[in-house]
Amino acid sequence: MPKILILHGAGMNMRGKAQLDVFGPMTLPQYDEHIRKYASELGIDIEIFHSNI
Numbered sequence: 001m002p003k004i005l006i007l008h009g010a011g012m013n014m015r016g017k018a019q020l021d022v023f024g025p026m027t028l029p030q031y032d033e034h035i036r037k038y039a040s041e042l043g044i045d046i047e048i049f050h051s052n053i
Contacts, residue, residue, distance in 0.1 A: 001043060001044065001045050002043075002044050002045065003044070003045040003046070003047070004039070004044055004045070004046050004047075005046070005047050005049060006035055006046055006047070006048045006049065007049050007051060008028065008031075008048070008049065008050045008051060009051055010051055010052065012028050012031070012050065013028050013050070013052075015027055015028050015031065016028070016030070028050070032048055035048065036048075
């Protein structure tokens, strides 16, 4: 099974909280949930890392 590392950059924690007209209303946990679901459907093992720089 392929394994992929998902690396969220700085500022992703502001998704769904700021500039909703630009980035939309989804929060970071919602993004993670969607990514995990999609990866599961594809049979891909993922690890999600949040960069807090």
